[in-house]
Amino acid sequence: MDEHRDYENELRQAGVRLTKPRRIILKILGNSRDHPDAMAIFRRAVKIDASISLATVYRTMKLLEELGAVHRHSFEGGPARFEHADGEHHDHLIDLDTGKVIEFHSETLERLQEQIADELGYDIEHHRLELYGRKRK
Template identity: 55%
Template sequence: MSARELEHALRDAGVRITRQRSAILRILAEADDHPDANELYSRASALEPTVSLSTVYRTLSILEDKGVVHRLTFEGAPARFETADTPHHDHMIDLETGDVIEFRSDKIEKLQAEIAAELGYDIVYHKLELYGRRKARNQAGRLGA
């Protein structure tokens, strides 16, 4: 989602677009990770030093209410954010680094649909979060047990 599209969502909510909000929107639109509010604040402050953390939180709240940003709450970590225009995907959370890796598996999607059908349901929405640690590698570079 572009910064301009995020800006339109704010304008539709009656919010004035300031230099501070423009910086936040630009960072959010260009993020290729899942930044939390503090990370957004830090990145936006580099572009616009007058950005406040409260402006970041208010802006994210409005964007979330408008449905253009998703709040991701992973166990043991602050909420992270991503734009809502990305295709469906699931997340692997590295417990050591906090990294969030997006992935998609047709096998998992098919299995979930089969389970839901067996229980008499159609899936309307779902999310999958896997939490793990990288396997150790031996000296030859192969994964260890």
């Protein structure tokens, strides 16, 4: 499935005009397997069309975030990075040396979080877990 088409549909349903720069940004996002920041998206976009501005990237990302199509992450005070909002819940391990973001899912952690919330008398509405570490040598 071409994931950028989902973004296009979200924008169309919101009544947003799909300009050529926006289509390029959506295609980049749909093909991204990492968690790019706005500057990385911009660098990829200008390789396709040099007329795309950084402001257009920022506006498009803000719009997609407001529509719930992407999640914004600010890992350890770095620049905001983006990922698809669809898909299974997962958490993140951030490599402090390379900045690489590794997605993982742990049923054990999920059960433990539910147990803790239950013991404290809460229902979890949402959560975000970020682990920061260095690769063992």
